[in-house]
Amino acid sequence: MRTTYREAARAALREALRTDPRVFLMGEDVGRYGGAYAVSRGLLEEFGPDRVRDTPLSESAFVGAGIGAALGGMRPIVEVMTVNFSLLALDQIVNNAATLRHMSGGQLGVPLVIRMATGAGRQLAAQHSHSLECWYAHVPGIRVVAPATLEDARGMLPTALRSPDPVVIFEHASLYPVEGDLADGAGAVDLERAVVRRPGRDLTLITYGGSLGKALAAAETLAREGVEAEVVDLRVLRPLDLPAIVGSVQRTHRAIIVDEGWRTGGLAGEISACITERAFYELDAPVERVCTAEVPIPYAKQLEDAALPQVDTIVAACRAIMGRP
Amino acid sequence: MRTTYREAARAALREALRTDPRVFLMGEDVGRYGGAYAVSRGLLEEFGPDRVRDTPLSESAFVGAGIGAALGGMRPIVEVMTVNFSLLALDQIVNNAATLRHMSGGQLGVPLVIRMATGAGRQLAAQHSHSLECWYAHVPGIRVVAPATLEDARGMLPTALRSPDPVVIFEHASLYPVEGDLADGAGAVDLERAVVRRPGRDLTLITYGGSLGKALAAAETLAREGVEAEVVDLRVLRPLDLPAIVGSVQRTHRAIIVDEGWRTGGLAGEISACITERAFYELDAPVERVCTAEVPIPYAKQLEDAALPQVDTIVAACRAIMGRP
Amino acid sequence: MTSGIIPAASPPGLEREHGTALLRMMLLIRRFEEKAAELYGAGKIRGFLHLYIGEEAVATGVMQALTPDDNIVATYREHGHALARGVPAGPIMAEMFGRVNGCSRGRGGSMHLFDVSRRFFGGFAIVGGGLPIAVGLALADRMLGRAAITACFFGDGAVAEGAFHESLNLAALWRLPVLFLCENNLYAMGTALARHQAETDIAAKGAAYGVPSSAVDGMDVLAVEAAARTAADAVRREGRPHLLELRTYRFRAHSMYDPDLYRTRDEIETWKRRDPILLLQARMAEPGMLGREQLAALEREVEREVADAVTFADAGQLEPVSELLTHLHAAAAP
Amino acid sequence: MTSGIIPAASPPGLEREHGTALLRMMLLIRRFEEKAAELYGAGKIRGFLHLYIGEEAVATGVMQALTPDDNIVATYREHGHALARGVPAGPIMAEMFGRVNGCSRGRGGSMHLFDVSRRFFGGFAIVGGGLPIAVGLALADRMLGRAAITACFFGDGAVAEGAFHESLNLAALWRLPVLFLCENNLYAMGTALARHQAETDIAAKGAAYGVPSSAVDGMDVLAVEAAARTAADAVRREGRPHLLELRTYRFRAHSMYDPDLYRTRDEIETWKRRDPILLLQARMAEPGMLGREQLAALEREVEREVADAVTFADAGQLEPVSELLTHLHAAAAP
Numbered sequence A, B: 001m002r003t004t005y006r007e008a009a010r011a012a013l014r015e016a017l018r019t020d021p022r023v024f025l026m027g028e029d030v031g032r033y034g035g036a037y038a039v040s041r042g043l044l045e046e047f048g049p050d051r052v053r054d055t056p057l058s059e060s061a062f063v064g065a066g067i068g069a070a071l072g073g074m075r076p077i078v079e080v081m082t083v084n085f086s087l088l089a090l091d092q093i094v095n096n097a098a099t100l101r102h103m104s105g106g107q108l109g110v111p112l113v114i115r116m117a118t119g120a121g122r123q124l125a126a127q128h129s130h131s132l133e134c135w136y137a138h139v140p141g142i143r144v145v146a147p148a149t150l151e152d153a154r155g156m157l158p159t160a161l162r163s164p165d166p167v168v169i170f171e172h173a174s175l176y177p178v179e180g181d182l183a184d185g186a187g188a189v190d191l192e193r194a195v196v197r198r199p200g201r202d203l204t205l206i207t208y209g210g211s212l213g214k215a216l217a218a219a220e221t222l223a224r225e226g227v228e229a230e231v232v233d234l235r236v237l238r239p240l241d242l243p244a245i246v247g248s249v250q251r252t253h254r255a256i257i258v259d260e261g262w263r264t265g266g267l268a269g270e271i272s273a274c275i276t277e278r279a280f281y282e283l284d285a286p287v288e289r290v291c292t293a294e295v296p297i298p299y300a301k302q303l304e305d306a307a308l309p310q311v312d313t314i315v316a317a318c319r320a321i322m323g324r325p
Numbered sequence C, D: 001m002t003s004g005i006i007p008a009a010s011p012p013g014l015e016r017e018h019g020t021a022l023l024r025m026m027l028l029i030r031r032f033e034e035k036a037a038e039l040y041g042a043g044k045i046r047g048f049l050h051l052y053i054g055e056e057a058v059a060t061g062v063m064q065a066l067t068p069d070d071n072i073v074a075t076y077r078e079h080g081h082a083l084a085r086g087v088p089a090g091p092i093m094a095e096m097f098g099r100v101n102g103c104s105r106g107r108g109g110s111m112h113l114f115d116v117s118r119r120f121f122g123g124f125a126i127v128g129g130g131l132p133i134a135v136g137l138a139l140a141d142r143m144l145g146r147a148a149i150t151a152c153f154f155g156d157g158a159v160a161e162g163a164f165h166e167s168l169n170l171a172a173l174w175r176l177p178v179l180f181l182c183e184n185n186l187y188a189m190g191t192a193l194a195r196h197q198a199e200t201d202i203a204a205k206g207a208a209y210g211v212p213s214s215a216v217d218g219m220d221v222l223a224v225e226a227a228a229r230t231a232a233d234a235v236r237r238e239g240r241p242h243l244l245e246l247r248t249y250r251f252r253a254h255s256m257y258d259p260d261l262y263r264t265r266d267e268i269e270t271w272k273r274r275d276p277i278l279l280l281q282a283r284m285a286e287p288g289m290l291g292r293e294q295l296a297a298l299e300r301e302v303e304r305e306v307a308d309a310v311t312f313a314d315a316g317q318l319e320p321v322s323e324l325l326t327h328l329h330a331a332a333a334p
């Protein structure tokens, strides 16, 4: 079936609302407006205002209310419009959602799904272009996933809703209009494994979310030069699927991580460290990173483009690690 | 002069308030209460309620007000009682303090100093034991420092106050009662360089803040076994002093990072990645990390102790990297 | 919608049995905490310890208005709430000892008491952090068609946090059955109410959200009970929130770290004359209520209960460190 | 303290010159934004673009009450505020083109206009994020003994954020000269006021902080000016905050991405009959004020100004990418 990432995400929401009466969706403008990215368009009409809830601009309260509702037996899907605004709810996520089970000695559980759009690339400037997946991936007690494909946009939500613990889903805003084919019976997928999206023998490109397409495009370019890059889609940012990541690097002996987050203290450094710890003696070159420049994302297109990982910067990094001019 | 870390920090505050009329201190309970950790005790009496301001429990508003006051020509020192509560102010720090200069094309500046206590180890349980320095160190536009010694507790603040841009100072709560000698004329120190606190030829222990003492203690133990560990105190968490870090590793060829933050996505991974990128061919072993277990910090002492880096776990990691039993 | 304080005069029909139960509970909280303070000094209890001494009438009175199906959300100063809700003293003390028989298996300590069987949802130590949780619990009840209400305790200091504002608005907007209970003890740590609130009439703040509000003398357990019943009934009946301000005072320092430099002896002594236990004892001293003997017996009973709690706690095991990661996630992950 | 709306009847003594200036400014904002929308369609402007069309009377009226020393804090919907403050149209347009001659050197775009020479402090795009900044600016003024006030614009949606609550309390508690200006256009994106506020009388919320409040018809620029003058004078005189609600409506969608499915054509058309420009034109049509000819001349003048702004913007250079990191920190670090 020809469809889009947006529609795949919507299909997942619709199925969840249809099949589990405990599921409801809440967030800013998920109802009448149809979702800031039109993901939930039509759901209010189909499921009514009790199950598709527009919230006030109160990120802390409605994320916290999602946690409370999960404690109370519901299966809330909370949409935080974008990761940028999620900073206002971070206390609830870090100090409540992530801690309550452990801190209560196993008495409580928070089966909550939080969805949010992330990423830059649309000239939205410094306050609307964050990629802070790494911060969430730092927090024990939550699972963090980043669907980069239509299958995952369709299939990660149902699995997340079966989790007894909080799951945060990052959807890169640039992916929503992406078109592709989705199998008719497409449904739940695992929230465990990284996946090789393109096999290759010469080096491993590790990435996720909105950067997967850039990494695949870079691999195409490199293939024309005789360099075969393997592209690994992390899919799950916490916990990392280290066997899959390291397994690929053990085959290729070279790794580059492509991450739209700022370089210092981002996820790329973590993955680099993990690879080195586990495959040091199998590396033919130090692990490299292609990340976002350390600057608030500027509005002007040429500046934003220069700040973000791009196909050509990925290609250049690959050439360098291969010792090519 | 015999004194404590707490008194050194207070002396720095007092000097700042005395010498610059634009400086003021604000935060929860910095005044009448004397500061949650008694750092500011006596300052209200000395400088009055205009310059030592007790705030309501409104982290977002008073940190934001600090930013605004800095824009307006003051030199505010904002105390966020602990990093745990700083999550409520993170939006202001990330989206305003860190961005305004760049986003305004250089028109604005935010000469703001934010101080906060950090760290675990006092059985305060999951919500009061965070070490989230790494999150701040991820953000372009701010400088992040962690005084681990009396000299730095005394000397980092005056330098921070001379910065035209925001500086975040992390004081590990376990350090406040630490006693030591401070030179009579002790004053401003740089906010640039990592420092070797103990020279050694066999391996480099890289750490900062509350873990420095543990690393030094581990080095003593190792010295008795004939292993000479060099201990590097990062001091500045953003921007990292990579020449100093890498320089030490180039001498010792082995590195272990000790960090009270959770392992995945923490500062230790970043430093590991940076070392590998710069000194891959000079490493005799992969860079290792001794971090906090990935769990909300539990209250019970034996569990908390088991979760945090300890002298013996550092020693064990050092022995392992040296290939000793 | 008015914030006039409910007259402290207690309702007429106080029964001996009920009065005794209230007194017993307040005494239990008092003695339990006195013991906890002592054991803190002895190093048996560590971390933060926030005593409720002086405020016992609040939790004790409010709990009378709640059913077993109702939810409770409390703060880090919650020993009294846990006890008044019926959580046994032993597991609470054991929790503070960090033992595996503690009500949070030793992982939470004094600030994080949980007892899901009693719908005691903790134990929130980020000021204001419990309010959104309470809204969510009430939302779940409403969506699941349960008749329960959620009682949410917080301090005057929490009123300044954005979470207060957002939560009251959300609860009112969605007409959720939350009973917001502001324990106004006049201080947020060392910061007096008038130095953290521009408008010190807390109950008056309900109007900004169309939330009906009331205030009550929090030192008079009978008044508290009456006010809580009225408010809880309204929440149940109308299915919308209510803000009840309980005017009280803590007799001890904020926590065991607090040198208490910001209040005068005088102020504290004045409030101690309105000790909620003394006030109820006076009332119970009326003929036919509670004699000296009976009071002494009650005291002995409570002391035994506290002693038993210590014994229970002392007998508890330490969680083996191999269990450090247990309960991070549910046993069966997706 | 009352939130009664100031009668829409405009003050009697409207002078020709002043009326013309107000009309000119509203026309400038209108034409400027119409052009911006057109250029957005042409791909010259990118990112988010939030039009102020329909709300021009608010910024235009309020700015009359401010002096050059006063500070302004605005939102992402701030072209009108920047223009009304006197920021030239050229650098604003250039900013939206992402050019180096833009008022933020192309780094900010439509949502982040700055002009420190006019104490125009931006351009805050996290809803509610500007309020604490305004409190801080006012604090600095107070501590430095400056007589200025800080005007802080925000939407009705921002009222639900914790930042609103915390900021009003702090400003009132510390008696800081902040003029809080709520541009109530009845919607936060697609969410109508009554679906995000339990109490829809925004001005009434000042009482929770002891902040004097008022509300005004935000479509009548003369009424806005009068109300803003009264409020600003009070802030200056009493040195404490005031909350002024400006009841207005946006004629266009929330942003260029918004399909505007949540309002009826009818509702929009009804409001358009109260177009602030038409209202003032009607008033100015009185004999001796502004003739047809003069109005047409005004229109031409404004159109030329907008065209010049486009020319200015088009002539601007792109910041070389080698300058990406410039202005991350001040040139001289510590």
Ligand SMILES: Cc1ncc(C[n+]2csc(CCOP(=O)(O)OP(=O)(O)O)c2C)c(N)n1
Residues within 6 Å of the ligand: B028, B057, B059, B081, B085, B088, C077, C125, C126, C127, C128, C154, C155, C156, C157, C158, C159, C183, C185, C187, C188, C189, C254
């Ligand atoms: C968000 C946050 N900020 C600061 C603290 C530190 N702190 C703990 S209790 C407290 C005072 C709270 O006062 P109040 O709400 O009146 O409750 P009380 O302690 O008087 O019962 C403070 C400042 C915290 N726990 N959370």
Ligand SMILES: Cc1ncc(C[n+]2csc(CCOP(=O)(O)OP(=O)(O)O)c2C)c(N)n1
Residues within 6 Å of the ligand: A028, A057, A059, A081, A085, A088, D077, D125, D126, D127, D128, D154, D155, D156, D157, D158, D159, D183, D185, D187, D188, D189, D254
């Ligand atoms: C904290 C935060 N949450 C969500 C958004 C997305 N958003 C941008 S504008 C807006 C609506 C704001 O409405 P209002 O305050 O009434 O201002 P208006 O746009 O009507 O002028 C929303 C939800 C944001 N920018 N910031």
Ligand SMILES: [Mg+2]
Residues within 6 Å of the ligand: C155, C156, C157, C183, C184, C185, C186, C187, C188, C189
């Ligand atoms: Mg209090």
Ligand SMILES: [Mg+2]
Residues within 6 Å of the ligand: D155, D156, D157, D183, D184, D185, D186, D187, D188, D189
């Ligand atoms: Mg609006």
